[in-house]
Amino acid sequence: MWQSDAELFLEELIRLEGRGSHTQDTCFCGSDEPSLYRCKDCHGVELVCRQCVLYTHQWQPCHRIEHWNGSFFQKISLKSLGLRIQLGHRIGLRCNKPTPASNDDFVIVDVNGVHAVGLDFCGCQTAQVHVTQLLQVHLFPATTVKPKTTATFRALEHFQILSFKSKVSAFEFYQTVVRLTDNTGIHITKACFFYSCLLDNY
Ligand SMILES: [Zn+2]
Ligand SMILES: [Zn+2]
Ligand SMILES: [Zn+2]
Incomplete structure (x- = not known):
């Protein structure tokens, strides 16, 4: 049975x-933009246009996107497509004084990888301090001074249970997440060793 189904x-x-059955160039939204993007973490493999992939991922900024380059699917970051995570305001609304992380260099460690994201703190007069803004969206900063690296609460919970049940160290957990990001091991992000120290103390 199994062999015959192989x-x-x-x-x-x-x-x-x-591209499977999704060979149509038009997106379901009806726009003229070609539908060349799909998500490894969303349900289904439907190809959508750039606007749709950006719209649907305002709520999922740590998903892994692939771009059809004409021959094969290539990884592409939501940041490079133009996605900004705006803190301090409702999703979809922009701050009047958005303040990017320094050098626009911000990293989120999640269960599915290490993500370079475009993140803007709220710069309004009533804005909370940056650490508070991060914690309010379930992002745990690696430092309280000009934080540029965070882990999602989901990643910390995953690591906690994994360490209880399987004795996985923080370093091993982090290396797993790094390999999910890039299994060649060539592009190690600088968040790497710093964050594994923080997880050790979690
Ligand atoms: Zn997705
Ligand atoms: Zn579309
Ligand atoms: Zn604001």
Whole structure:
């Protein structure tokens, strides 16, 4: 039974490497933009246009996006597509005085990888301090002084239970997340060793 089905599984896995049935250039939104983007973390493999991938990921800024380059799917960051995470305001609303993290260099460690994101703190007169703004959206800063690296509460909870059940160290957990980001191990982010120290103390 299993052996006779092997070909079926293989065919579908190979199909997922390409555009599969989603060969239409038009997005479901009806825009003229080509639909070249899909998400590894959202349900389904439908290709959408740039505007739609940005709109749907305002709520999921740590999802991993792929771009069809004409021959194969390539990783592409939501930051490079123009996504900004605005703190201190409701999702979808922009601050009148957005303050980017210094050098616009901000990293979020999540269970599915290490993400370079475009993040703006609120700069309004009534704005909270940066650490508070981060904690209010479930981001745990690695430092309280000009934070540029955070972990999601989800990643910390995942690590906590994993360490209880499997004795995984902070370093091993972090290396796993790094490998999920880039399994060649070439592009190690600088958040790496710093954050594994923080997880050790969590
Ligand atoms: Zn997604
Ligand atoms: Zn669209
Ligand atoms: Zn503001």
